[in-house]
Amino acid sequence: MKRIIEVKNLYFGYEKNLVLEDVNLDIFEKDFLLIIGPNGGGKTTLLKLILGILKPWKGEINFYDDNISKKIGYVPQFSSFNKNFPISVFNMVLMGTIDSKNFIKKYKKEEIEKTKEILDKLDLYYIKDENINSLSGGLLQRVLIARSLVADPKVLLLDEPTASIDITSQLNLRDFLLELNKKITIVVVTHDPTSFAQIYDHIACVNRRLFYHGRGELDAQLLEKVYGCPVELLGHGIPHTLLKEHI
Amino acid sequence: MLEVLSYKFMQNALMAAFLASIVCGIIGPFIVTRRLVFISGGISHISFGGLGIAYWLGINPLYGATAFSLAAATWIGFSKQDKMSESDLIIGILWAFGMAIGIIFIHLTPGYAPNLMTFLFGNILTVPRFDIFIISILVLVITLSVLIFYKGFVSVALDEEYSKARKLPVRSLNIGLLILIALSIVTLIQVVGIILVIALLTIPVAVAKEFSIHFKKIILISILFGISICLLGLFISYYIEFPSGASIVIIGSILLGVVKGVKKILKMKLNLDETIN
Ligand SMILES: Nc1ncnc2c1ncn2[C@@H]1O[C@H](COP(=O)(O)OP(=O)(O)O)[C@@H](O)[C@H]1O
Ligand SMILES: [Mg+2]
Numbered sequence: 164m165k166r167i168i169e170v171k172n173l174y175f176g177y178e179k180n181l182v183l184e185d186v187n188l189d190i191f192e193k194d195f196l197l198i199i200g201p202n203g204g205g206k207t208t209l210l211k212l213i214l215g216i217l218k219p220w221k222g223e224i225n226f227y228d229d230n231i232s233k234k235i236g237y238v239p240q241f242s243s244f245n246k247n248f249p250i251s252v253f254n255m256v257l258m259g260t261i262d263s264k265n266f267i268k269k270y271k272k273e274e275i276e277k278t279k280e281i282l283d284k285l286d287l288y289y290i291k292d293e294n295i296n297s298l299s300g301g302l303l304q305r306v307l308i309a310r311s312l313v314a315d316p317k318v319l320l321l322d323e324p325t326a327s328i329d330i331t332s333q334l335n336l337r338d339f340l341l342e343l344n345k346k347i348t349i350v351v352v353t354h355d356p357t358s359f360a361q362i363y364d365h366i367a368c369v370n371r372r373l374f375y376h377g378r379g380e381l382d383a384q385l386l387e388k389v390y391g392c393p394v395e396l397l398g399h400g401i402p403h404t405l406l407k408e409h410i
Numbered sequence: 411m412l413e414v415l416s417y418k419f420m421q422n423a424l425m426a427a428f429l430a431s432i433v434c435g436i437i438g439p440f441i442v443t444r445r446l447v448f449i450s451g452g453i454s455h456i457s458f459g460g461l462g463i464a465y466w467l468g469i470n471p472l473y474g475a476t477a478f479s480l481a482a483a484t485w486i487g488f489s490k491q492d493k494m495s496e497s498d499l500i501i502g503i504l505w506a507f508g509m510a511i512g513i514i515f516i517h518l519t520p521g522y523a524p525n526l527m528t529f530l531f532g533n534i535l536t537v538p539r540f541d542i543f544i545i546s547i548l549v550l551v552i553t554l555s556v557l558i559f560y561k562g563f564v565s566v567a568l569d570e571e572y573s574k575a576r577k578l579p580v581r582s583l584n585i586g587l588l589i590l591i592a593l594s595i596v597t598l599i600q601v602v603g604i605i606l607v608i609a610l611l612t613i614p615v616a617v618a619k620e621f622s623i624h625f626k627k628i629i630l631i632s633i634l635f636g637i638s639i640c641l642l643g644l645f646i647s648y649y650i651e652f653p654s655g656a657s658i659v660i661i662g663s664i665l666l667g668v669v670k671g672v673k674k675i676l677k678m679k680l681n682l683d684e685t686i687n
Contacts, residue, residue: 249625
């Protein structure tokens with residue numbers, strides 16, 4: 164597998180509080196990377212650093228492919244956008260095409276066509292005129308994914324995509340991402356990895372520091388170290404399938 | 411009736427109403443959806459300080475108001491690292507401080523200060539021709555800026571983090587929007603005064619939001635609604651000599667109440683029909 168993104172000796176914090184310490188991480192072409200860790204562990208922060216929303220204190224983030232840094236799709240946490248803003252599903256998805264080059268130009272015909280195509284593909288076309296604020300969690304999640312896909316990303320970062328959607332939607336999402344993963348790299352951040360336990364290629368546990376593993380290499384001791392409590396106490400959040408078979 | 415229109419002050423008033431409506435329609439929706447109402451109120455009241463100083467210096471108060479509101483907007487824009495809805499403590503203090511400065515300087519100006527009420531509450535019937543000229547330029551600047559940067563402004567208003575991830579110049583767009591808000595406030599001061607500016611920036615949008623979820627349509631409806639209430643306020647103040655700013659605000663508020671009420675009744679009726687069927 165070809166390495167496309169490298170995080171190297173990364174340090175970051177807000178004001179004076181260190182949030183990420185000496186983080187190293189490789190992301191590969193067509194990788195399915197699961198990033199888990201407790202709430203407040205720094206997962207969202209790590210994504211924002213990779214996206215360039217935040218700048219590292221120390222260390223570097225390297226991209227090993229032409230333009231890969233401009234080809235990163237982002238599906239933020241639910242709460243992150245302005246719910247007070249009235250906008251239709253269609254326009255929300257169309258806005259995924261905006262970037263630093265075209266934000267003072269009119270929408271192109273291709274961009275509008277692409278939006279229709281993605282809405283169709285994600286089964287959202289029938290609600291294209293609805294206000295995004297009237298949608299259920301599962302539908303909203305799909306709209307956010309559609310928005311990230313109109314720009315043809317090579318890497319897709321999803322932040323807590325299963326939070327606040329029902330079980331059926333979670334399973335649909337998993338299947339959809341698996342299908343997508345045939346063509347692009349998927350990075351899923353979650354504190355509840357249940358849905359993805361079967362399908363990831365690599366897993367990283369983040370709690371200030373980052374521990375990186377391939378499939379089947381995790382053990383209970385490590386999770387204890389990361390989550391700071393015995394695994395049994397984590398309940399259903401950490402399924403046994405994540406761990407080595409002896410558990 | 412029509413001969414009223416041949417009066418110069420009436421022509422100015424109509425121009426002012428028209429320009430004010432464009433501004434509240436274009437900028438108001440951004441203020442409301444981004445929850446910048448408090449910041450806008452702050453900029454408006456801070457500008458009173460500049461207005462008072464200009465008055466005392468004997469220059470056009472509009473210049474002083476423009477300078478102070480621009481300074482306030484730029485300062486707020488640059489001091490904000492993250493979301494624009496914070497730092498309300500300092501804005502609150504400056505809000506009062508600007509007013510205090512204005513009042514002191516108007517007090518210091520020798521002679522009677524007949525314009526104080528006009529500045530605070532506006533008088534659409536006394537807008538000077540030269541101010542119409544300045545306001546026209548400001549409106550042109552505001553309109554062109556929003557047209558050019560429309561996609562960027564909307565993107566940042568909807569999702570600041572996502573816009574950053576897409577490498578948009580979020581900070582510049584935020585500062586730019588605040589500057590446009592400052593210019594809008596200056597154009598509106600003549601019509602409704604410092605204290606009522608915020609009403610003209612919010613009421614038309616509140617009405618428009620009841621009719622559409624499309625931002626462009628909200629802008630259009632806000633402009634039309636703004637023109638309607640400004641004209642109504644204008645004629646009320648001409649014929650029965652009510653203060654124009656206050657009339658405009660009261661008419662707007664009543665109409666907003668009516669729109670919301672009618673919508674609620676229609677919705678209740680719809681629900682009732684559904685349960686019956
Ligand atoms: N904008 C911010 N300003 C200050 N502290 C923050 C900010 N965002 C997150 N933090 C803090 O950084 C830590 C990591 O947060 P986050 O990356 O959101 O964790 P996670 O996504 O793993 O739940 C938390 O302690 C959180 O309180
Ligand atoms: Mg998070």
